Amino acid sequence: MDCPSCHLSAKSIFHCLVDCPFASQCWRKVGFQLNAGETSIFASWFRSSLCRYSKEESARMGMMCWAIRKGRNDLIWQQRHSSVDETVNLAKHSLDQWINAQEFDKQPPIGMIVPGDGSEHWVKPQENTIKVNVDASIAIGRGTFGLGWVARDHTGLLLEVHGRSRNGVVTPEVVEAMGVKEALSWIKSKNWPSS
Numbered sequence: 425m426d427c428p429s430c431h432l433s434a435k436s437i438f439h440c441l442v443d444c445p446f447a448s449q450c451w452r453k454v455g456f457q458l459n460a461g462e463t464s465i466f467a468s469w470f471r472s473s474l475c476r477y478s479k480e481e482s483a484r485m486g487m488m489c490w491a492i493r494k495g496r497n498d499l500i501w502q503q504r505h506s507s508v509d510e511t512v513n514l515a516k517h518s519l520d521q522w523i524n525a526q527e528f529d530k531q532p533p534i535g536m537i538v539p540g541d542g543s544e545h546w547v548k549p550q551e552n553t554i555k556v557n558v559d560a561s562i563a564i565g566r567g568t569f570g571l572g573w574v575a576r577d578h579t580g581l582l583l584e585v586h587g588r589s590r591n592g593v594v595t596p597e598v599v600e601a602m603g604v605k606e607a608l609s610w611i612k613s614k615n616w617p618s619s
């Protein structure tokens with residue numbers, strides 16, 4: 425199968441996240457020197473990049489990989505094209521939220537990260553409890569919608585991530601309610617102790 429973004433017959437992880445013209449443009453946009461050419465194996469590239477960059481830059485790099493990957497998934501599953509700017513902004517925004525969700529008393533460590541306004545501030549649950557956040561999306565005009573949820577513990581550690589895609593035309597209120605319903609069924613199936 426060809427790459428859904430550039431239509432070359434290359435579908436390795438390295439191509440998806442680094443070598444694909446779309447990915448390269450994203451990396452250039454955020455000012456990363458890729459040093460591709462050293463390797464075409466993603467794990468080797470990522471490891472050598474981690475050695476080269478600071479902790480904060482590594483965090484930005486990880487989030488950029490995630491955002492590029494998400495853009496590809498949207499393209500494959502929802503035929504939704506994300507621009508380079510959208511992808512880069514998604515990575516920045518998500519990293520910002522993640523940093524916000526860490527220790528409150530810690531300042532964001534670097535000036536490169538634009539602090540958020542705090543309006544979407546994830547708060548850790550009480551000790552020995554698990555927090556599940558649910559979200560939903562509608563592919564307008566395509567008759568499909570998506571539901572997803574993430575479970576995190578009191579340290580903020582990501583435990584599980586789930587997503588479902590469904591066919592149907594629904595309102596935002598209904599799809600949000602369906603997301604909560606599915607997440608509740610899933611929570612029930614986990615048989616977590618209630619203490």
Ligand SMILES: [Zn+2]
Pocket residue numbers: 427428429430431432439443444445446
């Ligand atoms: Zn490609």
